[in-house]
Amino acid sequence: MKTDDRSYAKRALVASAAGYALDGFDLLILGFLLTAISSDLGLTALQGSSLISFTLLGLVAGGIGFGILSDRIGRIKVLTFTILLFAVCTGLCALSQGYWDLLFFRILAGVGLGGEFGIGMALAAEASSPERRARACSYVSLGWQSGVMAAAIATPLLLPLIGWRGMFAVGLLPAFASFFIRRWVGFDNYKQTKFFPLKFLVKDKETCKISLAIFILCAVQNFGYYSLMIPAYLGRYFGYSLTRSAIWTVCTGLGMCIGIWIFGQLADRVGRRKSFFLFQAGAVLTVLLYSQLTTPFSLLAGGALMGFFVNGMLGGYGALISELYPTESRATAQNVLFNLGRSVGVLGPFLIGILMEYTPFSIAIAFLSLIYLLGFCVVFFFIPERKGVPVFSAGGIEE
Numbered sequence: 583m584k585t586d587d588r589s590y591a592k593r594a595l596v597a598s599a600a601g602y603a604l605d606g607f608d609l610l611i612l613g614f615l616l617t618a619i620s621s622d623l624g625l626t627a628l629q630g631s632s633l634i635s636f637t638l639l640g641l642v643a644g645g646i647g648f649g650i651l652s653d654r655i656g657r658i659k660v661l662t663f664t665i666l667l668f669a670v671c672t673g674l675c676a677l678s679q680g681y682w683d684l685l686f687f688r689i690l691a692g693v694g695l696g697g698e699f700g701i702g703m704a705l706a707a708e709a710s711s712p713e714r715r716a717r718a719c720s721y722v723s724l725g726w727q728s729g730v731m732a733a734a735i736a737t738p739l740l741l742p743l744i745g746w747r748g749m750f751a752v753g754l755l756p757a758f759a760s761f762f763i764r765r766w767v768g769f770d771n772y773k774q775t776k777f778f779p780l781k782f783l784v785k786d787k788e789t790c791k792i793s794l795a796i797f798i799l800c801a802v803q804n805f806g807y808y809s810l811m812i813p814a815y816l817g818r819y820f821g822y823s824l825t826r827s828a829i830w831t832v833c834t835g836l837g838m839c840i841g842i843w844i845f846g847q848l849a850d851r852v853g854r855r856k857s858f859f860l861f862q863a864g865a866v867l868t869v870l871l872y873s874q875l876t877t878p879f880s881l882l883a884g885g886a887l888m889g890f891f892v893n894g895m896l897g898g899y900g901a902l903i904s905e906l907y908p909t910e911s912r913a914t915a916q917n918v919l920f921n922l923g924r925s926v927g928v929l930g931p932f933l934i935g936i937l938m939e940y941t942p943f944s945i946a947i948a949f950l951s952l953i954y955l956l957g958f959c960v961v962f963f964f965i966p967e968r969k970g971v972p973v974f975s976a977g978g979i980e981e
Contacts, residue, residue: 590709591709591710591718594657594658594705594706594709595706595709595710595718595721595722597658597661597702597705598661598698598701598702598703598705598706598722598725599702599721599722599724599725599728600725601661601664601665601698601701601702601725602698602699602702602722602723602725602726602729603725603726603728603729603732604665604668604669604695604698604729605641605695605698605699605725605726605729606725606726606727606728606729606730606733607729607730607732607733608637608668608672608691608695608729608733608753609634609637609638609695609730610729610730610733610734610831611733611736611737611749612633612634612637612688613634614733614734614737614741614828615737615741615746615749615750616630616631616633616634618741618745618746619633619684619746622746623678623679623680623681623684625681629681632685633684633685633688635928636685636688636689636692637688637689637691637692637695638692638924638925638928639689639692639925640688640689640690640691640692640693640695640696641692641693641695641696641921641924642696642921642922642924642925643692643693643696644664644692644693644694644695644696644697645696645697645699645700645917645918645920645921645924646696646917646918646921646922647693647696647697648660648663648664648693648696648697648700648701648917649697649700649701649779649913649914649915649916649917649918649921650778650779650780650913650914650917650918651697652697652700652701652704652913652914652917653779653910653911653912653913653914654779657701657704657705657708657913658705660697660701661697661698661701661702661705663694664694664695664696664697664698664701665694665698666694667690667691667693667694668691668694668695668698668753669694669753669754669755670754671687671688671690671691671694672687672691672750672753672754673750673751673753673754674687675687675688675691675750675753676747676748676750676751676753677747691753696917696921697917699916699917699920699921700913700914700915700916700917700918700920700921701913701916701917702722702725702900703719703722703899703900703903703904703913703916704904704912704913704916706718706719706721706722706900707719707900707901707904707905707912707973708904708909708912708973712970712971712972712973713850713970714850715850715901715904715905715973716845716846716847716849716850716854716857716897716898716900716901716969717846717847717849717850718846718900718901719846719897719898719899719900719901719904720842720843720845720846720847720849720897720898720900720901721843721846722900723842723846723896723897723899723900724839724842724843724897726896727835727838727839727842727893728839730831730835731831731832731835731836731839734828734829734831734832734835735828735832736749737749737828738828740752779910779911779913779914779915780911780914780918781911782907782908782910782911782914782915783907783911783914783915783918783919791964792906792964792965792966793915793919794964795960795961795963795964795965796902796903796906796915796919796965797919797922797923798923798956798957798960799899799923799957799960799961799965800899800919800920800922800923800924800927801922801923801926801927802923802927802953802954802956802957802960803893803895803896803899803923803927803957804920804923804924804926804927804928804930805926805927805929805930805950805953806865806869806892806927806930806950806953806954807892807893807896807927807930808927808928808930808931809930809931809933809934809950810834810869810888810889810892810947810950826878829882830881830882830885833882833883833885833886834885834886834888834889835889836886836889837885837886837887837888837889837890838889838890838892838893838894838896840890840894841861841889841890841891841892841893841894841895841897842893842894842896842897843897844890844894844897845857845861845894845895845896845897845898846897846898846901848860849897849898849901849969850969853967853969854898854901854902854905854965854967854968854969855961855962855965855967857898858895858898858957858958858961858965859958859961859962861891861894861895861898862891862895862954862955862957862958862961863954863958864890864891864894865888865891865892865895865951865954865957866951866954866955866958867891867951868884868887868888868890868891868892869888869892869947869948869950869951869954870948870951871884871887871888872884872885872887872888872947873943873944873945873946873947873948873951874944892954895957899916899920900916902965902968903915903916903919903920904916904973905968905971905973906966906968909973912973934946934947934949934950937949
């Protein structure tokens with residue numbers, strides 16, 4: 583869906599990136615707060631880790647449900663509601679008196695967060711011109727990294743002053759932002775559909791193959807990300823404090839931001855497939871390199887370089903999926919496939935943790951390089967090139 587309103591395209595892009603930034607901020611900040619929460623509420627180790635697990639389950643459920651709803655009633659309406667739901671439930675976490683009420687609020691906050699990736703990507707793709715679509719979607723992906731780095735910087739500074747309850751209370755601020763976004767972006771450029779969006783993901787044999795391929799790519803992306811971006815292992819193996827772990831997260835996040843930006847530039851110039859090939863090969867090599875590092879400086883520099891390739895690919899998913907599915911199912915495809923991949927990816931820290939119990943750190947991290955070889959093969963055999971094509975509806979090409 584193409585629009586001549588360049589101002590609308592910019593507003594839609596900013597709104598989408600802001601929503602995705604909340605996603606990154608919230609997920610990382612919960613990991614930083616777990617120790618303080620568990621100590622204050624007397625949570626067991628299993629209860630503490632389950633808060634992250636159930637938040638991620640909420641993300642998957644919200645992603646699927648809100649993706650479908652967005653394709654039925656409009657992008658801006660649903661994006662605004664997801665931000666509001668996330669913000670209110672995050673704020674309510676500050677009032678929790680025990681495990682069960684905190685778990686309930688975390689699940690609902692996760693449901694709100696889950697819808698923001700696919701809706702924002704669909705919104706940005708439909709508002710941008712074909713020749714700039716990958717760049718626009720990469721800017722939305724940069725929102726996530728901005729949120730991650732904000733959490734890494736804010737937590738060591740604010741946690742000693744306002745405690746974990748105060749950190750959750752800060753989460754109420756996006757509730758006001760949701761109303762601003764709705765008024766600022768203005769009209770919704772999406773026409774409601776009478777179709778059930780999920781059917782377009784499996785409408786024929788060729789589409790089923792593409793949907794399976796995209797799911798595998800999303801699983802690879804999330805598996806690698808969650809396995810590498812959990813800073814707990816830095817403390818376990820290298821004695822990193824909270825502050826030093828935060829510095830590593832920021833440096834790695836900066837590498838990821840640069841990678842996402844460059845991926846968007848490349849994908850619009852040389853194509854989606856070539857860009858994925860380059861970054862997947864880079865991910866294999868840099869993960870192998872990182873697994874051999876041991877000194878603090880080399881871990882910082884290596885983390886940034888690894889982040890460039892490993893998460894730089896996130897800049898390509900929005901455009902790739904938008905060009906493979908019609909308007910009537912675009913947000914559904916983005917949210918369903920990405921969040922199903924995320925449901926597999928969140929097993930990464932658990933499986934890598936088990937591997938680290940029986941093998942050296944270097945072998946456990948090096949194992950992750952294999953998943954990017956899988957991604958390379960999937961793109962080579964199953965993903966067509968769609969660089970520069972207009973987004974389309976089920977009835978044909980849209981101008």
